[in-house]
Amino acid sequence: MPIxxxxxxxxxxxxxxxxxxxxxxxxxxxxxxxxxxxxYPVPHEAGRNQYGGSYIEEVDYWKxxxxxxxxxxxxxxxxxxxxxxxxxxxxRPLWWLTYPFHAGIYLILAWFFLLFVHGIxxxxxxxxxLAKVVYYxxxxxxxxGIIAATxxxxxxxxxxxxxxxxxxYTAGVEIFNLFFILIVLLTGIATWITYDPNFxxxxxxxxxxxxxxxxxxxxxxxxxxxxxxxxxxxxIYIPFTKMSHFIGKYFTxxxxxxxxxxxxxxxxxxxxxxxxxxxxxxxxxxxxxxGKSWDENALENxxxxxxxxxx
Amino acid sequence: MEILSREIKPEDAxxxxxxxxxxxxxxxxxLPPPYDKPGMEPELTDPKPEWKEKYATDLDGxxxxxxxxxxxxxxxxxxxxxxxxxxxxxxxxxxxxxxxxQPLLLSLEYCAKCQTCSxxxxxxxxxxxxxxxxxxxxxxxxxxxxxxxxxxxxxIFGKFVSGDIELNAKTLMRLAESAYRxxxxxxxxxxxxxxxxxxxISHEIRKLFSQEMGIxxxxxxxxxxxxxxxVGSSTGLTPDGVKxxxxxxxxxxxxxxxxxxxxxxxxxxxxILLIHNAGEFLSWPENPAAFAILFEEAGIxxxxxxxxxxxxxxxxxxxxxxxxxxxxxxKHAEIANKLExxxxxxxxxxxxxxxxxxxxxxxxxxxxxIPRESCMPILWEIVKKEKxxxxxxxxxxxVTLHDPCNMVRLMGVVEPQRKILRKLAPQFREMEPHGVYNxxxxxxxGFAIMQSMNFPEWRNAVATRxxxxxxxxxxxxxxxxxxxxxxxxxxxxxxxxxRDMLSYYQASERLSIYYGGxxxxxxxxxxxxxxxxxxxxxx
Ligand code: SF4
Ligand code: SF4
Numbered sequence: 001m002p003i004x005x006x007x008x009x010x011x012x013x014x015x016x017x018x019x020x021x022x023x024x025x026x027x028x029x030x031x032x033x034x035x036x037x038x039x040y041p042v043p044h045e046a047g048r049n050q051y052g053g054s055y056i057e058e059v060d061y062w063k064x065x066x067x068x069x070x071x072x073x074x075x076x077x078x079x080x081x082x083x084x085x086x087x088x089x090x091x092r093p094l095w096w097l098t099y100p101f102h103a104g105i106y107l108i109l110a111w112f113f114l115l116f117v118h119g120i121x122x123x124x125x126x127x128x129x130l131a132k133v134v135y136y137x138x139x140x141x142x143x144x145g146i147i148a149a150t151x152x153x154x155x156x157x158x159x160x161x162x163x164x165x166x167x168x169y170t171a172g173v174e175i176f177n178l179f180f181i182l183i184v185l186l187t188g189i190a191t192w193i194t195y196d197p198n199f200x201x202x203x204x205x206x207x208x209x210x211x212x213x214x215x216x217x218x219x220x221x222x223x224x225x226x227x228x229x230x231x232x233x234x235x236i237y238i239p240f241t242k243m244s245h246f247i248g249k250y251f252t253x254x255x256x257x258x259x260x261x262x263x264x265x266x267x268x269x270x271x272x273x274x275x276x277x278x279x280x281x282x283x284x285x286x287x288x289x290x291g292k293s294w295d296e297n298a299l300e301n302x303x304x305x306x307x308x309x310x311x
Numbered sequence: 312m313e314i315l316s317r318e319i320k321p322e323d324a325x326x327x328x329x330x331x332x333x334x335x336x337x338x339x340x341x342l343p344p345p346y347d348k349p350g351m352e353p354e355l356t357d358p359k360p361e362w363k364e365k366y367a368t369d370l371d372g373x374x375x376x377x378x379x380x381x382x383x384x385x386x387x388x389x390x391x392x393x394x395x396x397x398x399x400x401x402x403x404x405x406x407x408x409x410x411x412x413q414p415l416l417l418s419l420e421y422c423a424k425c426q427t428c429s430x431x432x433x434x435x436x437x438x439x440x441x442x443x444x445x446x447x448x449x450x451x452x453x454x455x456x457x458x459x460x461x462x463x464x465x466x467i468f469g470k471f472v473s474g475d476i477e478l479n480a481k482t483l484m485r486l487a488e489s490a491y492r493x494x495x496x497x498x499x500x501x502x503x504x505x506x507x508x509x510x511x512i513s514h515e516i517r518k519l520f521s522q523e524m525g526i527x528x529x530x531x532x533x534x535x536x537x538x539x540x541x542v543g544s545s546t547g548l549t550p551d552g553v554k555x556x557x558x559x560x561x562x563x564x565x566x567x568x569x570x571x572x573x574x575x576x577x578x579x580x581x582x583i584l585l586i587h588n589a590g591e592f593l594s595w596p597e598n599p600a601a602f603a604i605l606f607e608e609a610g611i612x613x614x615x616x617x618x619x620x621x622x623x624x625x626x627x628x629x630x631x632x633x634x635x636x637x638x639x640x641x642k643h644a645e646i647a648n649k650l651e652x653x654x655x656x657x658x659x660x661x662x663x664x665x666x667x668x669x670x671x672x673x674x675x676x677x678x679x680x681i682p683r684e685s686c687m688p689i690l691w692e693i694v695k696k697e698k699x700x701x702x703x704x705x706x707x708x709x710v711t712l713h714d715p716c717n718m719v720r721l722m723g724v725v726e727p728q729r730k731i732l733r734k735l736a737p738q739f740r741e742m743e744p745h746g747v748y749n750x751x752x753x754x755x756x757g758f759a760i761m762q763s764m765n766f767p768e769w770r771n772a773v774a775t776r777x778x779x780x781x782x783x784x785x786x787x788x789x790x791x792x793x794x795x796x797x798x799x800x801x802x803x804x805x806x807x808x809x810r811d812m813l814s815y816y817q818a819s820e821r822l823s824i825y826y827g828g829x830x831x832x833x834x835x836x837x838x839x840x841x842x843x844x845x846x847x848x849x850x
Contacts, residue, residue, distance in 0.1 A: 028417070032409040035633075035673045037511065039500055040723040040747045052747030054723025056668060059688045060654075086504040091427040098425070168320040169424040169451050171458075171474035245505055248421035252506025256414045260723075263672045265680055273676040279406045281634065284397070285525035287537065288634060298637035299645075299679070 004214040006228055011209070013232035020239035021247060028251045033272045039257045043076035044068040054260065062264055073258070080253075082106075097159055101152025107145030111199075114138045118203050119210030135203075142199050146192060150185040157182065177243055184234050187227035195221045312357070319442040321451040324485045325477035329363070331443055331485065332371045334769075338439040339776065343783045345790070345821070352816060355772055358765055366764070367484035370443060373769040375491030375761060376520075377529050381484065388480040391524075395483055396460055398523030402515060403461060407522075410633045410673075415515050418507045419454050422447065428499035428509060433750045433777035434492060444773075446499040446509035449489040452476065453512055487526065490516035494755030494774060495630060496716040501748070513756075517631040527631050530761045535627040536635035540642070543619035544589040545627060545760075553622045556592045557615065560600045567600075568840055574603050577650065578614035584652040585613050585686070586643065588660035588803035589623035590760075594850075595806065601830035601844065602658060605690070608837070609698040614650065621646035624657050625803075626666035630756045640671035644679045654682040656689060659828045661715030661802035662755075669722045685718065687801070690833065691727035694734055700838040703735050708795050710736040710832065711785040713778070713809065714749035715802035723747070728801055728829055735836045736799075742781040750777045752800065754808025770808070771815035779812050782824060790822050795847045798826040810850075819849040 003011075041052035046067040048054060055061045079085040084102060087095045114137050121131045157178050160166050196202055201218040205228075208216035220228070238244055263269040277295040281288055289297050313328045323331060334355050341347055358368045365379035382388040401407030402415065428446045429435055435444045442448055451474070458465035458473035465473040476482070490513045497510035520526040529535075539545040544553070557574050565571045575581060585606070591598045599615075606613050616622055620642040628636025644667075647655045657664045668683045675681070693699055712732055718724045725746050732739040742749070752759075753775030761770070786796050800806045809826045818824045825847055835844040 028413065031413040031416075032405050033673065034413050035410045035671075036669045037411070037414055037508075038669070038721075038723075039497055039508075040720055040725070042723065045723065048723070048726075051725055052720070052723060053725045056685060056722055057688055057724055057727055059684070059692055060682070061684065061688075062682050080504065084504055086502055087425065087427050090430065090502040091425065094425060094427065163426075164318065165426045165429065165445075166424055168318075169426070169447055169474075171455075172471040173468070174424065176471075242421055242423070245421045245423065248417050249505050251413065252417045252421070252508070256417065256508070257500070257506050263675070263680070265677075269673065270676050270680070273673050276409045277637075277674070277676065279409060282401050282404065282407045283522040283634070284394075285522050287525065287532075287632075288522060294634070294637060297634055298641045298674070 002214065003212060004208075004217060006220070006225065007209055007214055007217070009229065009232045013235040017235045017239055021244060024239060024244065024247050028247065028255075032276055033269070034256070036260065037256055038260045042258045042260055044070065044073040044258060045260075046072065055262075062262060066262075077253070080249075094159065097152055097155035099152070100148040101156055104145050104147070104149025104152055107141045108149060111138060111141040111145055114141060115199075115202055115206040116210065119206040122203075122207050123211040138199050138203065142192070142202070146185060146188055150182070150189060153178065153182045153185055173241070177241060180230075180234060180237070184227070184230045187223060187230055191221070191224045191227045195224050319448075320475075321448060321455060322475040322477065324452045325479050325482040327481065330369060330372050332441055333357075334371060334438065334441070334773070336772070338441070339772065340437045340439055340780075342776070342780055343787070346779075346783065346816065352772070353768075356765065356768060362764065367488050369481055370485045370488040370492070371441075371769070373488075373766055374764045375488055375528055375766050376526060377761075377763040377766075378526060380526055382480045391480055391483060392478055394524050395478075395519070398519040399457065399461060401523065402519050403457075408515075408518075408633075411511065411515060411518075414508060414511050418450070418509070418512055419457050421505050422450065422454065422507045423505060424451075425504070428503050428507075431498045431502045432493075433496070433498070433753075434494070434774055437776035437780070438773050443485075443489060444492050446493070449486060449493070449516065450507075450509045450512040452482065452486050452489075453516055456482075486516060487520050490514075490520075491528065491756075491758075491761075492769075492774075494716070494751045494753065494758060496751035496755050497720060498716075498748070498750070501720070514630070518633060521632040522634065528757065528761050529763065531627045531631050531757045532635070535625075535757075535760070536632065536639060539620060539623060539625065539627070540635075540638060544623035545625050546589045546593055546623065548589050548592060548623070550617045550619055550622070553589070553592060554617050556596065557599075557617075560592075560596050560603065563596065564600050564604060567842065567844060568604065572603055572607050574599075575614040576617050580651050581614040582612035582653050583614070583656045583689075584621070584647045584650055584654070585615055585656050585658060586621060586624035586663070587615075587658035588625050588663055590625075590803045590807065591658065591660075592622075595803070595828070597831055597844070597846075598659060598803075598828045601828070601834040602686075604834050604837075605693060605699065605830055608839075609693045611689070613656075614652065616646055616650060618646050618649075624660050624663035624667070626663055626671075627757060627760075629662055629666040629670055636666060636670065637674045640667055640674050641679050643667055644671075644675050644681045644683075647681045648678065652681075654684060656684055656686050658686055659801040659803060659830065661717035662804060664715075664724070665717035665721050685722075685724045685727075687718070687724050687727040687829075690830065691730050694731050694833070701735055701833070701836040702838045703737050703836055705836045705840075705843065706736045706832055707738060708797060709738045709740065709786055709789045710797045710799055711740050711742050711782065712745070713742065713752055713798055713800040713802075713805055714745055714747075715800070715805050716749065716751050716755055718802065719749060720747045728799075731829065731833065732799065736832060740785055742785045750781060752778045752802075752805040752808040753812065754804050759804040759807035759811075767811060771811055775808055775812040775815075778809070779816055779818070782818075786822070786824065792821065792823045794823060796822070796824045797832070797845070798824065799829055799832060800826055801829040813849065823847075825849065
């Protein structure tokens with residue numbers, strides 16, 4: 001049976017999400033190497049990350065092998081990703097709202113994944129025991145996820161409006177984003193309560209998607225249809241907005257705050273520095289020789305009539 | 312004078328009022344005893360009326376950028392806005408800003424406006440939470456301008472996406488001044504769940520004004536990097552001048568330790584080129600003297616340089632201008648290579664540490680590459696390997712350690728200096744918080760050397776206030792003026808800020824709190840020395 005319009009929208013939403021996220025990833029990773037700007041503690045510094053030390057604490061550090069710890073980095077990464085550690089430590093009242101919201105979203109993402117696994121198990125490979133386990137996990141993740149995310153989202157909206165520190169800095173689009181998520185969550189809750197208390201239809205929907213076959217599609221109520229459409233639109237919308245900060249966060253930490261890669265002769269870093277310092281300087285202040293390269297500007301500074309550096 | 316009498320928002324940067332805020336001592340965060348009583352600190356003053364004509368007093372009445380850059384008429388205002396937007400566009404290109412493009416765009420793009428960072432900022436907190444000093448205030452102004460003028464979404468959807476902002480001369484004057492109400496300490500960045508860097512945004516705003524329009528505080532540019540490159544030092548010290556001072560230091564050492572030490576200058580092939588902040592030669596010659604004593608006693612092969620630029624480790628470019636940073640770093644490396652030394656070692660100067668060791672790591676290449684390192688690990692090796700005999704009892708007075716942000720939070724040199732103090736200062740006590748979570752001395756990012764107009768008043772009353780509070784707390788068990796207390800600040804700029812802080816609050820007279828570097832304490836503990844090296848006098 002051909003695929004339905006809702007199925008087509010679901011595929012499109014997923015594809016657009018993946019493509020835009022991937023292109024953003026490419027955009028950030030293809031940016032030029034910047035000057036070092038790390039911030040301590042850098043968690044991969046073996047033996048020193050506890051107090052924020054660096055390899056520069058050693059005499060002749062550039063001659064010595066670097067000792068790094070992936071475990072240290074993973075620990076910091078996961079405690080931030082899974083527990084939002086910095087908000088917990090530095091702004092606890094907000095954490096009580098943002099944590100359920102984010103944890104709820106993680107559970108909903110897990111729920112999607114489980115639905116997908118369940119779809120595969122019912123269409124392609126039959127492992128009844130696993131299907132059973134997945135079924136129960138779907139109940140747990142779906143239920144806790146949607147409740148936590150909705151409560152967190154409502155809390156965040158209330159906080160955003162009641163906390164002047166936050167409200168004064170918030171643009172209309174940021175409020176719109178929160179309400180958009182809330183509406184998707186509320187239509188999800190309405191669908192769940194009125195139509196799909198065991199996520200049976202959600203499983204069927206995913207089965208149809210996995211099988212590329214609309215014959216498996218359940219008959220959706222209006223609220224369920226509205227929910228699916230809004231959810232798909234949200235998937236499409238997220239990567240274009242700041243809500244995709246999960247991408248940014250990787251780069252801010254890994255490529256800026258923890259980037260302590262050393263430049264030594266013959267290294268890749270040196271090759272990049274050589275290339276970048278050949279770029280022409282577009283700046284216009286009097287002390288800049290506009291159009292000349294960074295290197296020329298830095299090394300062949302114009303001299304005054306006494307042979308002294310002019311700037 | 313008209314000020315804004317309601318809560319301030321980012322869009323108020325464009326407000327036509329004379330000044331957004333006016334500070335009074337009563338607004339500021341309270342200090343611990345004995346400074347909790349009225350009359351213990353000076354009242355804050357208004358800017359002189361004539362300053363308002365030419366200078367940007369529009370933020371809080373204080374002037375960091377001591378150039379007469381206030382537009383006089385509509386045409387000048389338009390020219391300023393146009394230059395600013397040109398500069399902003401350059402800041403967003405690879406050619407103009409490969410140096411910080413990725414960090415800047417990440418920080419502009421992803422702030423969640425959660426304000427987790429605000430309470431980490433010593434200036435915001437100690438000012439009594441003045442909105443204009445909040446880490447996100449200036450960042451949000453730049454972000455809104457960027458969104459509105461430089462992004463497709465902002466151009467199409469306007470205020471709905473960018474937030475409200477009007478771009479006029481007031482906005483730009485307040486934005487530029489507010490970039491100089493942040494010490495670039497990046498304490499706020501440590502707390503941000505997304506890794507957004509408001510300190511970096513201040514840095515980029517400063518750069519935009521400097522690199523495009525030549526607008527920067529005189530102490531940083533004209534009398535700072537330009538004088539450094541032209542004359543040899545940002546202090547104005549010439550090569551001949553430095554040689555004279557070195558001779559004077561040799562005499563002084565002889566007076567103090569009864570032994571003449573020949574300070575090596577321009578010695579080719581030495582292992583180490585030691586570069587001090589030239590401010591040490593002029594204001595604290597005992598610091599280079601102490602280095603000389605320690606290095607000679609420990610048998611280290613080292614030299615100073617008397618060549619222009621290389622006898623001054625400072626690199627003010629790191630605070631406001633990438634090109635000036637590159638020029639000075641390249642000159643340092645070039646001269647070191649000419650001297651055929653194995654490495655550059657930076658004396659007690661925090662920003663010089665970071666500039667040449669970390670930031671310039673991606674400026675130096677090929678012929679102008681040379682290893683660079685901090686003096687701290689070498690000093691710790693002297694103690695650890697017992698190359699000199701020390702008697703810690705000679706330092707038996709209360710000592711606390713100030714962590715220079717540049718050396719600690721921004722380059723991870725945390726432990727060597729503490730290990731030395733734990734060994735050599737029996738009454739060493741930490742400030743809270745300390746290490747990588749320290750507070751800036753208030754002199755960071757150039758503030759310590761910005762002495763013109765009313766800026767020092769702001770620095771002393773607001774920027775150094777947190778440090779003063781920490782110092783009082785660290786010494787709370789021994790505030791009695793009969794006990795001499797020592798703030799160990801292994802950084803020239805921090806020492807400058809602490810000196811001014813102690814003088815502003817009269818803390819040396821009232822409480823016998825003094826300050827100095829780390830090497831002075833080390834020499835003070837040397838068994839061979841008959842007289843104490845540390846002198847308990849305020850200077
Ligand atoms: S900079 Fe970070 S902590 Fe501060 S408001 Fe933005 S996201 Fe929140
Ligand atoms: S960098 Fe430091 S001074 Fe600047 S806003 Fe952040 S915490 Fe405040």
